[in-house]
Amino acid sequence: MNHGTEFSRRDFIKISSLFLAGSAALSTLPSGIVSGLGSNPMNGKGEKIVYSFCEHCFWRCGVAVHVSDGRVTKITGSEYHPLSNGKLCPRGTGGTGLLYDPDRLAHPLIRERKGGKQYYRKATWDEAITAVAGGLYKIHEQHGPSAIAMLHHGFGVSFFKKMFSEIGVNKIAKPSYDLCCGPARQATVLTYGYPSDTPEGFDIMNSKYMLFFGTHFGENMHNTAVQEISEGIRRGAKIVVFDPRFSTLAGKAEHWLPIKPATDIAMMQALMNVLISENLYDKEFVEQHTVGFAELWEEVKEMTPEKAATITDISADSIRTVAREFAFHAPAAFVHTGRRTNWYGDAMQRIRAIQILNALVGNFKMPGGVVAFEKYPLPQPPPAHEHPAYEKEVHSKYPFFPKDEPSNTIASHEIVQQAITGEVKALFIYGVNLPETMTLGRQTALEALQKVDFSVAVDVLPAEVTGYVDVVLPECTYLERYDDLDNGRAFRTPFVALRQPAVAPMFESKPGNEIARMITDKWGIHGVFAPTVEAGLDKKLKLAGSSLEEIKKRGVLVMPATDLYRKPGEPLNLNTPSGKVELASAQLKAGGFDAVPKYTKHPEAPAGYYRMLTGRKPMLTFGRTANNRFLGDLATAQENEVWVNTTVASKHQLSHGEYVHLKNQAGIVSEFPIKVKVTQRIRTDAVYMVHGFGHNAKELKWAYKRGASHNQLISKTDIDPAMGAVGFQNNFVTFVKEI
Structure with a gap:
C-alpha cells in the first residue's frame, strides 16, 4: 500500500454491500424489532438483564439490557444509575436499532488501486491492523508524532488515547468540544475557577426561577436534566426562555421572549444594568466573594433596557420584569449555560456573561x-x-484553550486545517463522521480527508467518512463490549459506572480495547494493556475497594449525595487569581482580551436571506441515530424540516409541506430538498432546521437522502479568539424551488 502523494487525491469509494451486515443482521433480530418498533415479551427461557450505560449521547445514562436466548429484546432505564433513575429517553430505548442495523460494517476494509481506479477490498484483521500500524508508524518515523492526529467522539476512545501515548502522539480533539461544551467549560474556569461539567452544575429541581438562552430541554432530551426540570415545574418553578424560536421549553415558560439572534450579550448586559441600577443584586455576596464589580458596572451602565430593546427586539418593560423577578426569587434562581454553547465566535464571553448574572444574585x-x-x-x-508529549502549540494561538483536558490537546478545526496544509499527514478518526460534523463545513472536511497521506476510521456504520479513508475498522457496538469505567464526570450523587457486553460481537467487529492492543502489539510495544479488559477494570476497581464482580451486578457504584450548599460565612477559596468570583477577569485582561464581556454586533443577513439556526429532535443524536430504524419509524424522526415564519413564507410563495432546496450566502445549494414548515413559532429574520439529516452515503439505507444537510450549508465560521471554539450561525440561507 502506497501512503505517499498518490493518495493525497483519494476518491470517494462506495462501500460494497458485500462488506456490510446486510440480511444476515435481520436474521438475528428478535421478531417484532424487524418493523422497527416492537419487542418480544419475556418468554421465561434463557433470560437475563445486563446493566451497562448508553452511548446514544454524551449523557451516558444507565441502562438495563434485557436479553433472551442471546438476543437483546428491549432496553430500559437502570433504576440503580443516578443519571437515569429508571427512565430513558427514546434514543436510549432505541439501542437495538443500532445493534441490529442491517447496514453495519461487518469486515475490515483496505483501500486499493488498480487500473487507475480505487476500491475497497475485504481484509482480515491481521492485514488491516498491519496496514494501520505500518501506515501510522511510517509517518511517525518520517515526520514525527505531531504529523499524526486523532479526531474522536465516543466513550471508547480512552483505549486509543492510551495507544497513541506510547509513541508520543498527543494531537487529539473531539469536535463536540469546539461546538458544544468548550466555551462553557472555559468561561466557568475564568469566572469561578473550576470547569463546568456534564451534567452542568445547576440545582434545577430546587430552583424557583430559571432563565434559558436557546437551551432546548425536551428536544435535546438530556435525561436527568429533563427529569429535574419536570420536578422543578411540579414544585412551581417559573421558566423564562430567550429564543428566536418557540421551542418545547418555551411552551413550558412563564415568559417566551423571541430575542433577535446574535444579541444575547446585549440582553445579559441589560439584565445586569437593572440588577445594579435598582440595587437588586446581592450586595453582601458581591462585596465578600467577587472582584471587578466597578469594572463591570462601567461596562454595562450604558446598556439600559431602552437601549437593549433597540438591539434585541425585546421591550424594555419585559427586560425589567425578568430582571426583577430573577432577583426576587434569588438565590434559588439561575441562568443556565446550556449546551452547544458556541454560536458566533464570542461564545466564551457569552457564557461569562451568564455566570456573571448568576454571581450578581449570590x-x-x-x-x-x-x-x-x-x-x-x-x-x-x-x-x-x-x-513526554510535544508542546500544545494551540495555546500560542488560543491562550485560554484548556491545558488540563486530555480529550482535547488542540482544537478540532486546527487539525482539519493542518491536514489541508500538510502539517498533519495522518488522521485516525474514531466515531466522527467528519463530512457531516459541524467543524468547518462539509467541503473543508472533504478537502482535509483528500489531502492527508494516510487515514483510518473506526466506526460501527458506513457513514460518509468511511468512503474516504484508507482503512476501515469495524468496531462492535456499545452493547457488545467493555469500555473504560465512567467516573470522569461530577454529579450530585457521585458514581462510577461500568459498560459491559450484553451479547457477543456480531460479524467480524471487535471492541476498541482489542483493536488498540493489536496495533500496539504490531508496533512491538507490549504490556500497554492488561492481559484482558476485565483484568484491567478489576484492577482499577480494587484500588477503590470494590471489584468487577461487584459492579457487574448493578452496573454502577454510587456514593451518598454530597452536600452541595455553602454554610453561612463559609469562604469560597476559588481557584482564580483572586480566590473569588471574577466579574472582571484578571486573566483575560492580562491576555489582551476584554475583562468584562462586551456586546459586539454580528453580520446581518443579505436581502432575501435568513439566519440559519439549528438544533435537534428528541429521537435524534445526529450521526449516532440517523440510520436507526427503531427510531426512524417514528414519524417526527424521518426527516428534518425548515421552519419558516408565515410572513416569510408568503413573501417567497412557500406552502406548508412543500419541498425546497436551500441556498446559502456563498451560493451553496443543498444536495437534497427539505420540507417547509410554515409557522409563527419563529422570527421573521431566521429559519430553523435540525442537524444530522441529508446523508449522501447510500450505504446508510435508512438515512440516505432524508432531509437536507445543515453541515453542507456551512461555509462561514467564526473562531473564538480566546479559546478556539467554532461558531457557524453567521450563515444565511434562502429558498430555491427548482434546480
Missing part, C-alpha cells in the same frame, strides 16, 4: 442556584509507560 452553592458537583474518587493506576 446563587453560588445555594439551593436552586449554581452548584459544584463532585466526582466518585476512583484512584487511577500508574501508566505502564511515560512519554
Whole structure:
C-alpha cells in the first residue's frame, strides 16, 4: 500500500454491500424489532438483564439490557444509575436499532488501486491492523508524532488515547468540544475557577426561577436534566426562555421572549444594568466573594433596557420584569449555560456573561442556584509507560484553550486545517463522521480527508467518512463490549459506572480495547494493556475497594449525595487569581482580551436571506441515530424540516409541506430538498432546521437522502479568539424551488 502523494487525491469509494451486515443482521433480530418498533415479551427461557450505560449521547445514562436466548429484546432505564433513575429517553430505548442495523460494517476494509481506479477490498484483521500500524508508524518515523492526529467522539476512545501515548502522539480533539461544551467549560474556569461539567452544575429541581438562552430541554432530551426540570415545574418553578424560536421549553415558560439572534450579550448586559441600577443584586455576596464589580458596572451602565430593546427586539418593560423577578426569587434562581454553547465566535464571553448574572444574585452553592458537583474518587493506576508529549502549540494561538483536558490537546478545526496544509499527514478518526460534523463545513472536511497521506476510521456504520479513508475498522457496538469505567464526570450523587457486553460481537467487529492492543502489539510495544479488559477494570476497581464482580451486578457504584450548599460565612477559596468570583477577569485582561464581556454586533443577513439556526429532535443524536430504524419509524424522526415564519413564507410563495432546496450566502445549494414548515413559532429574520439529516452515503439505507444537510450549508465560521471554539450561525440561507 502506497501512503505517499498518490493518495493525497483519494476518491470517494462506495462501500460494497458485500462488506456490510446486510440480511444476515435481520436474521438475528428478535421478531417484532424487524418493523422497527416492537419487542418480544419475556418468554421465561434463557433470560437475563445486563446493566451497562448508553452511548446514544454524551449523557451516558444507565441502562438495563434485557436479553433472551442471546438476543437483546428491549432496553430500559437502570433504576440503580443516578443519571437515569429508571427512565430513558427514546434514543436510549432505541439501542437495538443500532445493534441490529442491517447496514453495519461487518469486515475490515483496505483501500486499493488498480487500473487507475480505487476500491475497497475485504481484509482480515491481521492485514488491516498491519496496514494501520505500518501506515501510522511510517509517518511517525518520517515526520514525527505531531504529523499524526486523532479526531474522536465516543466513550471508547480512552483505549486509543492510551495507544497513541506510547509513541508520543498527543494531537487529539473531539469536535463536540469546539461546538458544544468548550466555551462553557472555559468561561466557568475564568469566572469561578473550576470547569463546568456534564451534567452542568445547576440545582434545577430546587430552583424557583430559571432563565434559558436557546437551551432546548425536551428536544435535546438530556435525561436527568429533563427529569429535574419536570420536578422543578411540579414544585412551581417559573421558566423564562430567550429564543428566536418557540421551542418545547418555551411552551413550558412563564415568559417566551423571541430575542433577535446574535444579541444575547446585549440582553445579559441589560439584565445586569437593572440588577445594579435598582440595587437588586446581592450586595453582601458581591462585596465578600467577587472582584471587578466597578469594572463591570462601567461596562454595562450604558446598556439600559431602552437601549437593549433597540438591539434585541425585546421591550424594555419585559427586560425589567425578568430582571426583577430573577432577583426576587434569588438565590434559588439561575441562568443556565446550556449546551452547544458556541454560536458566533464570542461564545466564551457569552457564557461569562451568564455566570456573571448568576454571581450578581449570590446563587453560588445555594439551593436552586449554581452548584459544584463532585466526582466518585476512583484512584487511577500508574501508566505502564511515560512519554513526554510535544508542546500544545494551540495555546500560542488560543491562550485560554484548556491545558488540563486530555480529550482535547488542540482544537478540532486546527487539525482539519493542518491536514489541508500538510502539517498533519495522518488522521485516525474514531466515531466522527467528519463530512457531516459541524467543524468547518462539509467541503473543508472533504478537502482535509483528500489531502492527508494516510487515514483510518473506526466506526460501527458506513457513514460518509468511511468512503474516504484508507482503512476501515469495524468496531462492535456499545452493547457488545467493555469500555473504560465512567467516573470522569461530577454529579450530585457521585458514581462510577461500568459498560459491559450484553451479547457477543456480531460479524467480524471487535471492541476498541482489542483493536488498540493489536496495533500496539504490531508496533512491538507490549504490556500497554492488561492481559484482558476485565483484568484491567478489576484492577482499577480494587484500588477503590470494590471489584468487577461487584459492579457487574448493578452496573454502577454510587456514593451518598454530597452536600452541595455553602454554610453561612463559609469562604469560597476559588481557584482564580483572586480566590473569588471574577466579574472582571484578571486573566483575560492580562491576555489582551476584554475583562468584562462586551456586546459586539454580528453580520446581518443579505436581502432575501435568513439566519440559519439549528438544533435537534428528541429521537435524534445526529450521526449516532440517523440510520436507526427503531427510531426512524417514528414519524417526527424521518426527516428534518425548515421552519419558516408565515410572513416569510408568503413573501417567497412557500406552502406548508412543500419541498425546497436551500441556498446559502456563498451560493451553496443543498444536495437534497427539505420540507417547509410554515409557522409563527419563529422570527421573521431566521429559519430553523435540525442537524444530522441529508446523508449522501447510500450505504446508510435508512438515512440516505432524508432531509437536507445543515453541515453542507456551512461555509462561514467564526473562531473564538480566546479559546478556539467554532461558531457557524453567521450563515444565511434562502429558498430555491427548482434546480
